[in-house]
Amino acid sequence: MLKRVLIANRGEIALRVLRACREMGIETVAVYSEADAEALHVQLATQSVCIGPARAADSYLNQYALLTVAKATGCDGLHPGYGFLSENADFADACRREGITFIGPSGDTIRKAGSKSAARELMKTAGVPVTPGSDGPVDTVATALSAAERVGYPVLLKASAGGGGRGIRRCDGPSALPAAYAEAKAEAKACFGDDEMYLEKLVLRPRHIEFQVLADRFGNVIHLGDRDCSVQRRNQKLIEEAPARCLTPALREAMGQAAVRAARAVGYENAGTVEFLLDDNGEHFYFMEMNTRIQVEHGVTELITGVDLVRQQLRIASGLSLDMAQADVHLAGHALECRINAEDPAKNFRPCPGQVSFLHFPGGAGVRVDSCLYNGCTLSPYYDSMAAKLLVHAPTRLEAIRKMRRCLEEFTLEGFPTNAELSYQILYHPTFVRGGCTTAFLDENLPRLLDFNRRLSESEGEA
C-alpha cells in the first residue's frame, strides 16, 4: 500500500483525496498556491508546501514543482484529482520516471483515450458503438449522399483536419447536401489547407449517459453503473444522478458491457468514465469519449453502490487487485448531485467569487456534502467557481428529488451569489421530475427558470 501521497490539486477534490488517504492510514502532502494558503485541505494535511503564485500555470500546472516536492517529502504516490494535470500523459510518464506512482492510468492509455479520431477507430474495432458515419473519407458528393442515406439524416459533414467548429456543416436532407458539401470543403481547404471530408450522423437532443469503470493491473475490469448528466449548460454539468432513469435493464447491461470493452480497448487501469450519447428515444447509444480520471460527479455512483471510488483508486495504484467482481456490484436507491457554483445565473452566469460571510450546509439522513468552504473563508477568483457539491441518496428517485429540495432550502451561503436557486427551480420542473431531460433541456428552459428566480428575489425584496 502507498505510504505517502502528494495531492496535486486543490479545492473539494483535494479534500476528498485527503479524506480517503486519512481513512486508509496514508500520509498526505498538500501543495498549494499562494492564493490557497488557508484552504481546508492545506490545514488538514500531514504536511503542506507552497509551490508558487496564484496563477495555475505557475503552481498547480508546474510539473517540476510538483515532482520536486513529491521527491523531497518522500511521497510514493501522487493523486492528480480532476482538471489541471490529471489527463496529461507526459506528466503521468514523468511521475513514473521519477519513481512516483501516478494514481491513474499510464501515459500511453491517456494518449489513446485522449485522441478523438484514434479513440473512435479503437472503439469500432472493440465493438463499442460509435456515431454512425462514412467509412473513412468521402471524396465525392455521390459517396457522401450514399453514406448519408445509409446512416440517416440529419448528418454532419466534417473536415478530417478540422477543429474549433470550422469546416463543419449540418445537413438535414439530400437536397441540401451538395451545397453543404461544397461549402464545408472550401472552408476546410481555406482553414486547414486540407479538404478531406468525412460524414457523421448528428444525434439530436441526446442524453449524456456515462459509466463508471474500475480496472486493476491484472486485467480485471468492472463497471459501477451509470450516471445521467444531461442537465448541463455549455457542457458544464449542473445536476447529475445515478442511476439514469431512462435506461431499461437490458440497455444498462448492454452499455455497461460496452463501457468495459472500451476500457479494455485502451488497456485501462484505475478509475475511469466512459461517456455515451443516448438518442432521443432511448434506443441507440454511441461512444463519445473516455475520461481517464476521477470525475466531479463520482459521488452519486458511490452513494448507490456503497463503493468508495477514491479508496479504490488508491488500492489499484498500490498494485492490489479489485476486491469485487461485476456480480458484487449492486445499485441501491437513487442519488442526485447539485453543483453549487459561485456564479450569478441572472448575469449570464458571471463568476462571483468572494468571502463567505455565513455558511450553513444541510445535514441529516441521506445527505452528503463535499466542499472545501468554511465560515469566513474566501473563494479564490483564480480557479473554477465550484463552491460545493450537495448529494442525496434515497430509496426512489422521487424521494431523492424531494430530499434535494429540502437540502437546497436549508443551504445558506452569504457573501456571493450562487446557482442554488436555479437548481431548486429545475427540481420542480415537470420535465426534470419526469426524468425527461436531454442536453437541450437547460438551454431551452433557462429563460423561464430564471424568470422564477427573478420573481422570487423581487418578492423577497418587497417583504
Next chain:
Amino acid sequence: MLKRVLIANRGEIALRVLRACREMGIETVAVYSEADAEALHVQLATQSVCIGPARAADSYLNQYALLTVAKATGCDGLHPGYGFLSENADFADACRREGITFIGPSGDTIRKAGSKSAARELMKTAGVPVTPGSDGPVDTVATALSAAERVGYPVLLKASAGGGGRGIRRCDGPSALPAAYAEAKAEAKACFGDDEMYLEKLVLRPRHIEFQVLADRFGNVIHLGDRDCSVQRRNQKLIEEAPARCLTPALREAMGQAAVRAARAVGYENAGTVEFLLDDNGEHFYFMEMNTRIQVEHGVTELITGVDLVRQQLRIASGLSLDMAQADVHLAGHALECRINAEDPAKNFRPCPGQVSFLHFPGGAGVRVDSCLYNGCTLSPYYDSMAAKLLVHAPTRLEAIRKMRRCLEEFTLEGFPTNAELSYQILYHPTFVRGGCTTAFLDENLPRLLDFNRRLSESEGEA
C-alpha cells in the same frame, strides 16, 4: 397521510422530524420557548409559535399549550421527539381525545412498558428472558439462599417497594447472604415501611444491546437489528454503533425475535426500542426495558438498514401498514455515532453551553451530521447539552472507526468545550477497537483517557 404535524420538541430531534416531514410533503408547526426563538427548526418550519418562557415546565412540558397550538393551527398529528412528553402516557391519551394523532404508541402501551415490575412479568409471560431471580418474594434466609443457589452469585437482594438505591444489597456468596438479607430487610422496613424482599441475579460488566422495532396497527412487527450502546457514563451514552460486534448471527436472531415478542407483549405500535443486558461472555441476554419513542441513536440503524425511521413513524401514525417484512431488512456495513456534548470532561463533565463562535462539521463520503447548531448560534443553558451527532457508515467496523477519527479531526467548534477529544481518545483505545467495551469501560478508563486529553492540551499550550 398526515397533513400537518406539530413538532413538540426542540434541538436536533425537532430538526430531524422537520426534515422527514418536509421530504414527505407534510407541513410543520414548530413550537418554541423564548430561549429558542432563533433555533434552526423554528426558522425552517411552515409556521412557528412561541409557547412559553425558557423553563421546560412552562413550555415544552406544557401540555395545554401544545394541544392549544396543535388545534389552533390545524395540525392532525403531533411528534413528541425524545425526552419531554415523549413517554408521557397521559399526554398521548390527551392528544387522542383532542383528535390529534400522537406519533408514537398508545397511552396504554406506554404505561405497560413504563412500569418496570409489570413489564418484567409481561416479558416473562411472553417468553422474553428477564434477569433470573426469585419467583416473587423471598420470606426467609433459606428461600433466599436456595433462590441464589439456583440463579448463581452474585445476586442483588431488593426491597419490593424499593427505589433510589435503598433497601438493596449486593451479595457475592452464600456466607455473606444471611447478614445482607437482614440488613436490607431492616433498611426496607425503615425506609418504606414494607420489608418484602425479592432476589435478582446481578449481571456483571454487561453490554448494553438494544433492538430497533417497527410495528404497525395491523399487527405487523419487525426488528431492524441491534445497536451496541455500552460506551456510556452514568447511563449517558457517548458512542453507539450498529451492528453490535459481539453478537453471533444466532444470538442476533434470538434477540431480534425476543424483541419482536416484547413489542407484541405490550401491543406496540410505531417505532420503539427493546433494551437488553448481555452478559460478559456474550451468552445470555436479559430484557432491561422498552423505550416507547424514537431514540437519540436511531441514526446508526438508519445507516446500516437504509430505512428512514422517522419517515416510518409518520407512515405508521398515518395508518399505513409497514412497507417491508422482516425478510426485507438487510444489515449492510457498520455505523458509528459520536454524541458531541457541550461539557467539559476535565471538570467532571460540567455542562458548558455558550455561543458558537466558529463551527465546521466534517463532510464527505459516508458521513452524516445531525445538529441544530449554526455559526453564531447560542446553545441554551436551559436544556440538555447535546450539540451534535456525528455519524459514519463504512463497509467494515474498522473502516468506520477510521472514518470517525478523521471526522473528529475535521470537526471544529469554538465557543465552549466539548467531549469531542475524549471520544477521539476512545476511538484509539485497544478495548474499543477490539469491540470489547462493556458498560464498565468508560468509568474504568476515564482517568487515563482524560490524561491523554490533558497532555494534549498542555502540548498545544506550549506550541
Next chain:
Amino acid sequence: MTNQEIFDLMDRFQRSSLRSMKLSCQDFSIELEQSAPAAAAAAPEAVPAPAAAAPAPQPENPVISAPLVGTYYAASAPDQPPFVAPGDRVKKGQTVCLIEAMKMMSEVPAPCDCVIEEVLKANGALTAFGEPLFRYRPC
C-alpha cells in the same frame, strides 16, 4: 449571574451609545465604561429572524403581552361588545381580553391604570406566548 450573561451585558453595552453603566441587582453589581460608544455599528445578523417571531414592541409605547399561548377573544361572548376599544380608559386589574387554551378561559388584566391606544390582535386569532395584544399609555 453566569459569565455568559455578563458577556451578553458587555456586548449589549458596547453596541449601545452609552458612555458608562452601573447595575446592581440583589448581591450582584457591575460598572462598565467606554471611551467611544459604538456608532451604531450593529453587526449584520447572520440569519434572518424567525418568520413567526413576535414583533418587537417599540420601546416608547408599552404593550400588554399574552401571558400564555391560546386563542384571543376581545369579548366575553360573540354577541357581547369588546372588553376594551382604542381610547378606553381602564383601571389596573380590569379585564382587557380573554385567552382560551384547551377550553379554559384566562382573563388578561390591565397592568396599571392606562388608556388603550391600539388593539394588535384580531378576534379569534391564535396568539403566541409573549405576543403583544394591546398598546397602552399609562395614566
Next chain:
Amino acid sequence: MTNQEIFDLMDRFQRSSLRSMKLSCQDFSIELEQSAPAAAAAAPEAVPAPAAAAPAPQPENPVISAPLVGTYYAASAPDQPPFVAPGDRVKKGQTVCLIEAMKMMSEVPAPCDCVIEEVLKANGALTAFGEPLFRYRPC
C-alpha cells in the same frame, strides 16, 4: 468563581473596546482597566494557520524569499564553503544560494547591495515557494 471563569472574563475584557470594568457578585469582586482598548480588535482567527505556511517575515527586516519550490543548497558543492554567511556584504545580483528542482539548479541572486544578517534555512532542506531564506540589511 473559578480561575477559568476569571480568565474568560479577562480575555473578553481585553478583546472589548471597554476602558474599565468593575464587577462584584456575592463575596467576589473584580476591577479591570486597560489603557488602549483593542481598537484594532482583529477578529480572532477562525482557524489555525497552516502548519507548513511560510513564517511571516518581521516587517522591519527584509528577507530574500525562495523564487521556486526546491531543495536549498548553501554552497555550490558539498566540499565548498557557503556562498554567504551572516555578516557578509554582498553585491546586487551576487549568488547567495542554489535551489534545486528536479536536478535543475537555480541561482538565487541578492536583490540589492546588502549585508546578510541571518541564514534561515538548513542546507539540503526543502524550501516552499516564497519561503524566507535570508534576512538582510540593505546598504
